Amino acid sequence: MQVNGQAYRSIWLAADGVGVEIIDQTRLPFHFHIVRLESVEQAMTAIRDMLVRGAPLIGATAAYGLCLGLRQHATTEAVENMAAQLIACRPTAINLRWAVERMLRLLLPLPPEQRLAAAYHEAGRICAEDVATNEAIGRHGATLIAAIHRNKKEGQPVNILTHCNAGWLATVDWGTALAPVYKAVELGIPVHVWVDETRPRNQGASLTAWELVAAHIPHHLIVDNAGGHLMQHGQVDCCIVGTDRTTASGDVCNKIGTYLKALAARDNGVPFYVALPGSTVDWTVSDGVAEIPIEERGEEEVLQLQGRDEAGTVHTVAIAPVATPAVNPAFDVTPARLVTGLITERGICAASRSGLLGLYPEQGQ
Numbered sequence: 190m191q192v193n194g195q196a197y198r199s200i201w202l203a204a205d206g207v208g209v210e211i212i213d214q215t216r217l218p219f220h221f222h223i224v225r226l227e228s229v230e231q232a233m234t235a236i237r238d239m240l241v242r243g244a245p246l247i248g249a250t251a252a253y254g255l256c257l258g259l260r261q262h263a264t265t266e267a268v269e270n271m272a273a274q275l276i277a278c279r280p281t282a283i284n285l286r287w288a289v290e291r292m293l294r295l296l297l298p299l300p301p302e303q304r305l306a307a308a309y310h311e312a313g314r315i316c317a318e319d320v321a322t323n324e325a326i327g328r329h330g331a332t333l334i335a336a337i338h339r340n341k342k343e344g345q346p347v348n349i350l351t352h353c354n355a356g357w358l359a360t361v362d363w364g365t366a367l368a369p370v371y372k373a374v375e376l377g378i379p380v381h382v383w384v385d386e387t388r389p390r391n392q393g394a395s396l397t398a399w400e401l402v403a404a405h406i407p408h409h410l411i412v413d414n415a416g417g418h419l420m421q422h423g424q425v426d427c428c429i430v431g432t433d434r435t436t437a438s439g440d441v442c443n444k445i446g447t448y449l450k451a452l453a454a455r456d457n458g459v460p461f462y463v464a465l466p467g468s469t470v471d472w473t474v475s476d477g478v479a480e481i482p483i484e485e486r487g488e489e490e491v492l493q494l495q496g497r498d499e500a501g502t503v504h505t506v507a508i509a510p511v512a513t514p515a516v517n518p519a520f521d522v523t524p525a526r527l528v529t530g531l532i533t534e535r536g537i538c539a540a541s542r543s544g545l546l547g548l549y550p551e552q553g554q
């Protein structure tokens with residue numbers, strides 16, 4: 190996407206063809222800082238500490254992490270060990286495992302001396318495919334926004350609520366939930382985005398809002414608890430969110446708070462869409478609540494907030510008594526019954542096994 194007139198992806202191979210460069214998303218929205226990764230350990234840290242985040246992007250980072258690790262060790266044992274460590278960095282997003290296993294399927298049959306070049310090529314393919322996939326998600330999702338727009342009064346924008354960040358920063362480019370917004374804007378459809386701040390890491394405030402400012406797309410930041418009220422008062426035409434793992438039956442795992450938004454949407458008759466690439470479907474599980482591992486992150490993310498003072502200095506401050514403990518589940522699962530539809534690179538389908546198999550028939554063979 191464009192940042193101050195320059196095109197960026199969220200991850201790219203450095204000019205020397207060796208290092209991998211990322212946008213440090215923990216520094217946004219106040220600082221646009223690029224970090225160069227030179228080892229698999231640095232890639233793991235970037236994933237764990239959320240310098241990069243978002244299911245497709247952490248998958249792409251892990252793929253390049255294997256490339257960086259192969260520069261040191263190319264034996265089968267080393268590759269398998271690196272792969273296991275990368276997958277363990279974060280437990281919920283399926284794309285992390287998907288990308289690493291795709292790399293292993295390619296690399297393990299090769300002789301060690303051929304693995305490095307093949308790895309860089311495949312990591313590049315994973316990134317290029319993600320860009321094309323998300324652009325297709327955008328095109329399909331934009332048809333939904335266009336249909337809503339046709340029923341709006343002349344000049345009225347389509348009001349879309351989104352949760353967390355499923356924009357281009359969550360992927361290699363375009364994003365998933367925000368891709369339809371970007372494509373709708375390209376079609377000249379007026380949109381307005383309600384941006385859930387998304388406690389505790391405030392990725393809506395720090396990442397989605399930053400993206401929409403850069404794209405000059407009208408939006409308002411809202412507290413997570415305001416969405417239901419806005420829906421009750423007819424101010425939300427649809428919700429579009431991302432997902433870190435969706436089950437074969439259409440249950441959707443996404444950033445904590447998504448489930449509550451889906452409940453409010455159902456109660457108010459607001460369409461609730463989930464945008465995802467096929468690589469985010471976990472065909473091995475059906476019951477999302479029972480089977481998807483939910484990442485428990487550190488309590489400090491709940492007990493602290495980060496912000497910038499008037500002098501431009503960024504501080505981290507406590508928001509609760511020192512003696513107060515916190516619990517920090519990073520994701521929740523929205524049952525398929527609350528999902529209006531899934532927006533994929535192959536089209537839009539019902540949040541159901543039959544709906545998904547209709548778009549991905551090869552998964553049923």
Ligand SMILES: CSC[C@H]1O[C@H](OP(=O)(O)O)[C@H](O)[C@@H]1O
Nearest residue numbers: 242243244353355359431443444
């Ligand atoms: C396109 S995946 C977006 C998805 O990932 C985010 O989780 P995290 O920032 O913790 O990696 C969030 O659930 C987004 O909806």
